[in-house]
Each structure stands twice: as structure tokens, then as C-alpha cells.
Amino acid sequence: MSIAEAKSKEIRVRIAPSPTGFLHVGTARAALFNYLFAKHESGKFILRIEDTDLERSSPKFEKDIIESLKWLGIAWDEGPSRQSDRIEIYTKYLKTLLKENKAYYCFCSEEELEAVRQDQLSRGLAPRYNGKCRSLTETEIKKRLTEGESAIIRFKTHGEKVSFNDLIRGKIEFDTSLIGDFTIAKDLTTPLYNFAVVVDDFEMKISHIIRGEDHIPNTPKQILIQQALGLPQPQYAHLPLILGPDRSKLSKRHAAVSVANYREEGYLPEALINFMVFLGWNPGTDQEIYSLTALSQEFTLEKVQKSGAVFNLKRLDYLNGFYIRQKPLDELTELCRPYLPASPAGGPKAEKDFLKKVVGLHQERLKKLSEITELADFFFQDKLNYDKELLRWKDADDQKMAESLDNLDNLLSEISERNWAKENLEKVLMARAEKIKDRGYLLWPLRVALAGKKASAGPIEIAAILGKEKTLTRLKEARALIV
């Protein structure tokens, strides 16, 4: 094999998002599959920003796409390149097509086109261009163009059949007579999607196009353009779609769709990666937890599913909880910090120590980082607000409750600040609790007095973190609720 041959066989894939919105989970998953495929095949993964639609594109979204991809750990080898920086290239190819009479100017107005479309639709036909401007003479075109009449560039189809072998679905065939002469550019310097992708994929030597199933109908158009330009045909692999609970394409009305949303909610990139990759792919074994590196070793297109996959938030939550539980406490504390109030004085060291205890206490209860806010709020409040009835354990009457609270107060008052640690507190409190048989009479009111809610971490652990002073204060406040 010559060097040239070896080079031409290089695996090169790309993700080509358009900056018209925040990075969508569907796009992120496509990026992931491309990335994994490239890694598995020792190829290159390229990021290309498709911003030919200047109206809808925004630098804000481009920034989000780049940041979200980075956050997920999906690293690209080349790019990001931007279509708006490559206009001359498209113009060059456009001129070739025009000159060779493979594309032509169309002067039909949008209203006119829409009317034709509606008519065809109502008659149950495939809507397609009627070919009105297909054979305008060169002089007429020139004349109308110089007169400033608005025009668009169409690609000339010939009603042939186009087929390609999809790596995931096998042979797919289209009848281009049903497609008609489609648009490829608004003018010489404004290419449209189907045209720009073909040019870019060729220029960037893309070997495999791995993208969503929603692009299947675009494929024959792109192949036609390739053929007209004499370009090689890349391999295609169309991924199943991510679906909402109603099994239609996942959209905003179903759930949050941008990676940024999930990041803000406190999902970990590891969880999101692991979740997304199993939407339409599986290793064929029972292993369910994978790192990005492990995935790139396992990933093959043969294992990709053909049918759409419903986005199951419960499973994402489960995975996220799993990864949160795996996190080293130090790291998790930093991840949780944005979701917690700034702690009172004591310096950064003391604050970090305190936060670590608080986070550690809730680590196994967290499904997403943002939940720490509510779970641990009582550590940051001066005065708790809860109903007196919450203090009542089972059928305990007021007298019994008061007794329990007094007992707790007495017991805990005797423990010195120095010995105020979980082990000691446990020793003292559990000894007493055991005597009562039903520990709840002692522990339930303690938990409510300290946390102010019906579900929380253990009262002894809370007391240990809260410290003697605050613990006793809260106990007295609880006692005051009972007359």
C-alpha cells in the first residue's frame, strides 16, 4: 500500500452542529458516537460549525457548543472551523456546477413556490419544484440577474435512482424524480446546508458520516451533488433518534434538551456520557458502567441499534447518583459548592472542612448536585421553621415529647465541646435509646429538632457537624414549641 492509499484510508469523522441553539443532547450523542468511532479506529474527529444561516446563528451558541463538548470530555482533533469563513470555497464549486449546467438560477418567488407546494400536497403528491426556470436561456438569466431580480440556485436532478449502503441499516434507495430540483444556495456567496456539507466533507476528507436518522432523506441529495462534482462518496451511518416519552423526536416540550441544562442541574459529565452512549448502543455484555476510554475500546457501529431510544430521565438520575457516590469527597465538595450558601466566618480552610462534612453526609442521598441545596439547607439557617406536630413520634403525647427533649438536652449538655464527636454522641445517645426499646422516641424528635424536616440524614451525624452550641439551641427551640 502506498502512502497516498494509506492516507486516503484514514478514518476521519466530524460533528457539524449549527450554532442556532444550545448544544442539544441529540447532537452531543452524535458527537460522542463520532468521537468513539474515531478513537476506536485511530482516526480523527473534527468539529465544524455550520453557520451558513447567518440570521439564526449566534456566537453565544457557538461558545456553548464548544464549552459543552469540552465539559463532556469529547475532544476534537481538528477545528473548530466555521462555514462562514469558507465562503470562497463554496462559491468556487457553485460556479462549476452553474457553468456545467448542473445547477441553474431560479427566479420563482417564495409565494409562487408555496402555492405550488400546497397544490401538490393537497393532491397527495410529493411536493417538489415544478421546473419552471429549469431551461431559461443564458441571455435571459443574465438579463434578469443584472436587473436585480432575486434568484436562487437549484440543482438539476434527472429522475435517476440513488442508493447507498448505510453502515447501520444496509441498502437504502431513493427515487430522485420524487425529489425534484432542490435548492443549493441562495446566491453565489450564500450556500445552503445540503451543498455546504458536501463541499466541506470532501474538503475535510471525511471518510464516514455518522449522524442522526433525520438526515436520511438528505443523503440522496448530497450524493447527487457529490456525483455532479465528481467527488468520492463517504460512508454513511445513520443513528437512531433520541425520543421523548411519546416516542416522537425528543424536543423541548418533553424535557430539557440542552447539555447546558443538565450541567446546571448538577449532572456529572460521566453520567451523561454513560447514559447517552447506551441510547442506541450497547456492548453486548452485562457491563453497564463505562469510562470514555473504556468506551472507545468497545465501540463499534455494528452494535448500534436501528430503532429510536426513549430518553429515560430516571435512568440518568440513577447513573448520576451512582457517579456521585463514587466521587472522592474532596472533589464532590467543590462540585457542590455552587449549590450551597457561602458559610459564615472562619476562613477558607474551616469553610472547606465544614462543607466537606455537610456534603459527605448527603453524598449517598444525592441524585444531582443541585439537590444539596434543599437537603442541607438546615445547616445554613439560623432558625428552623417546622410544625410542632412533626416532632411527635408515633402516639407520643406532649408530655412524652417534652420528656424526650429534656432528656436529650440533659444528656448532650454533659458532653464537653472536646468530646463532641459522632462516636461519643452515639455512645451516649444510643445507650439511652436502647433503654426505651423504641429508639424513635428519642431519635425522631432529635432529628426533627435539628433538621426541621421529616426526611433527613441521621440526627447524630447532624449533631456532630452542627456542634454543641447549635445543637442545644435547636433542642431548646423545639422544647419551646411544646407548652
Add this chain to the structure above:
RNA sequence: GGCCCCAUCGUCUAGUGGCCCAGGACGCUUGGUUCUCAACCAAGAAACACCGGUUCAACUCCGGUUGGGGCCGCCA
């Protein structure tokens, strides 16, 4: 409506003709642990859309039906 794609538990899926009266995971239910919640452990309910063919044998192959989805832009 036209074209195209798809079809195993509620969900993600294993299964490439016999190993499957279908396996795993999430979720759900029940029990255990337990002051509550979570975590953890154990058990359980839960699926091959339908009809024909091919074959000694079909969840697996073929055809059809039904159902679902995608696309039909001077968006990508």
C-alpha cells in the same frame, strides 16, 4: 398524503435457527436493615405486535398486515 426508516418486559437492551416456557439494567412491588429519607441486600410482577411462509426446529430468515417514527424549507 408521498417517500424513507423501524418493531423483545413501562424504558434502555441481550439474543445472529436449537443453549430462551427469553437474560441484564432502570423503574415498579414486597421483604430485610432502620428514628425518617437515601444507600445497601433479597425476592417478585413484567416482553418476542399480528398473519402467512421457509425449516426437523424461528424471537432469530422471507413476505405481508398493523403499529410507531423521520423527512417533505430560499433551517440545519
